[in-house]
Amino acid sequence: MEIPDIQPYQVLQQAFPGIPRDEADELVKSGQMHIYPEGAVLCREGAVEDTFYIILEGEVRVTKVINDEEVRLLKHLYTGDFFGEMALIHNAPRAATVQAVRPTQVLAIRQDDFDRVLQNSSSMSMAMVREVSRRLRENDEMAIDSLRVKATELSAAYQRLAEEEFARREFLTTIAHELRTPLTAANGFLQVARRTTLDDAIRQSSLETVDRNLQKIITLVNDILFLQEIDLIFSEFQPTDIGALVLDLTNAYRPHADKKGVQLQVDIAPAIPKLPADPKTLQRALAALLDNAIKFSPDGGTVLVQVAHREDLVQIIFHDTGVGIPPDILPRIFDRFFHTDELGEHLFGGVGLGLSIARQVVEQHGGRIHVQSTPGKGSVFVVELKVPPKEA
Numbered sequence: 529m530e531i532p533d534i535q536p537y538q539v540l541q542q543a544f545p546g547i548p549r550d551e552a553d554e555l556v557k558s559g560q561m562h563i564y565p566e567g568a569v570l571c572r573e574g575a576v577e578d579t580f581y582i583i584l585e586g587e588v589r590v591t592k593v594i595n596d597e598e599v600r601l602l603k604h605l606y607t608g609d610f611f612g613e614m615a616l617i618h619n620a621p622r623a624a625t626v627q628a629v630r631p632t633q634v635l636a637i638r639q640d641d642f643d644r645v646l647q648n649s650s651s652m653s654m655a656m657v658r659e660v661s662r663r664l665r666e667n668d669e670m671a672i673d674s675l676r677v678k679a680t681e682l683s684a685a686y687q688r689l690a691e692e693e694f695a696r697r698e699f700l701t702t703i704a705h706e707l708r709t710p711l712t713a714a715n716g717f718l719q720v721a722r723r724t725t726l727d728d729a730i731r732q733s734s735l736e737t738v739d740r741n742l743q744k745i746i747t748l749v750n751d752i753l754f755l756q757e758i759d760l761i762f763s764e765f766q767p768t769d770i771g772a773l774v775l776d777l778t779n780a781y782r783p784h785a786d787k788k789g790v791q792l793q794v795d796i797a798p799a800i801p802k803l804p805a806d807p808k809t810l811q812r813a814l815a816a817l818l819d820n821a822i823k824f825s826p827d828g829g830t831v832l833v834q835v836a837h838r839e840d841l842v843q844i845i846f847h848d849t850g851v852g853i854p855p856d857i858l859p860r861i862f863d864r865f866f867h868t869d870e871l872g873e874h875l876f877g878g879v880g881l882g883l884s885i886a887r888q889v890v891e892q893h894g895g896r897i898h899v900q901s902t903p904g905k906g907s908v909f910v911v912e913l914k915v916p917p918k919e920a
Contacts, residue, residue: 536561536635539584542608551645558645559637564628571612573625578639582610586632592624604629615639707748710741717741751881754812765893768805770842770913771796771835777811778833781818789828796835801915803842805893813889816882817846817909824907825850837915844911853901861899862887886911 537552547555561584564570571577573593583605590602590611602624605611614620714737720726721734778794785792821831829849836843853861862883890897890911901907 536584539608540582540635543582543610554648555637555645556635558641559635561633561635563631563633566628566630568628568632570626570628570632570634571622573623574621576619576621577612578615578619580610580612580615580637580639580642581626582635582637583607584633584635586634587629588626588632589629590624590626703748703752707745710744714738714741714745748881751885754885765804765806767802768807768810769800769802770805770844771800773807773811774814774833774835774844777814777818781815781822784819785822785831788822788825790822790825791828791830792822793830793832794834795832797837800835800837800842803893803913804916805913809889810893813886814844814911816886817911820882821846821848821850821907821909824848829906840915840917842913842915844913846909847906848908849906852903852905853899853907854903858899858901862897 536556537549540552540555541547541549559582564586570581570588571579573591585607588605588611590605591599592602594600605626611626612622614623717734717737721731721738723731726734774796775794778792782792818831818833825831825848827850830847831849832845832847834843834845834847836845887897890913893913895911895913897909897911899907899909
């Protein structure tokens with residue numbers, strides 16, 4: 529470890545402008561010079577010491593532990609910089625850890641020796657007080673900036689918590705409404721169907737209404753339970769033909785699309801590789817996206833489902849020509865508690881669990897889901913699943 533020849537008094541005059549040569553030499557004589565190798569700790573946060581350091585040659589980094597675990601870099605110090613000035617004022621614990629970045633030579637001066645030199649030199653006292661005061665002011669400004677950043681982060685965190693709490697309350701209110709409405713309808717029509725004098729056709733129609741509303745309740749409860757179970761139960765993956773899975777799905781949804789006046793189209797590329805997947809949960813996720821595309825095409829139009837192979841990805845793409853999604857709510861549509869009742873001139877039911885389910889399942893399959901949308905022109909949801917590398 530080599531340190532180039534230096535003149536300590538020149539470094540002191542650089543650190544404390546205005547110190548005469550003879551007084552700088554006197555300060556050097558009062559201290560001890562040490563050379564620290566790279567990685568050596570010169571002083572440690574929390575330790576109580578009475579030594580002041582001036583860097584004669586080299587570089588150190590100053591770090592502080594934040595929140596009991598995060599080590600934050602505060603700054604780097606170089607030749608002519610100093611640290612440990614608080615030891616000159618009172619016996620406070622070190623506020624930070626100082627570690628050598630490269631071989632570093634310092635002049636270490638103990639508090640008693642430092643005080644003795646200052647008592648014999650008024651010019652040095654003024655220079656030292658001026659520089660130490662400047663350093664303390666800089667530290668205060670740094671602390672204020674850090675507090676300002678923390679305050680901004682806390683404000684943003686509280687805002688997110690408030691939004692999540694509001695969304696949770698809205699979600700619970702919607703769930704209550706979505707359960708109460710079909711329950712009330714089912715109960716009412718069940719009472720009608722029990723009348724002995726009722727015409728058979730009316731009774732059959734009433735029972736069909738009861739059945740339809742009970743199915744709504746079952747679907748909603750199953751969605752809620754599915755979201756809870758998916759966090760706890762590991763899916764059983766197996767080689768899955770994604771093209772066949774999508775084809776079965778679109779065939780199952782075609783009557784629903786026809787009823788809504790939506791033209792459902794399918795385009796599956798040839799030779800789509802099989803992927804490790806849980807067919808049941810993956811189809812449920814894709815069903816949520818397809819149902820969404822049809823639902824938000826209230827004026828008819830076209831929904832196109834494509835399966836494509838792009839390098840190491842299989843993409844399942846849902847195009848619709850529906851109402852689209854406003855930019856201000858686009859980032860939140862996958863949130864578990866988020867839903868929208870109205871887009872444009874159209875009202876929509878539901879509690880908004882479908883997209884949450886879709887994202888959760890896709891991420892469990894190691895994939896990702898993203899969306900592009902233009903209000904009034906439609907949306908494109910893209911599911912990307914990785915193709916595993918071929919075994920050698």
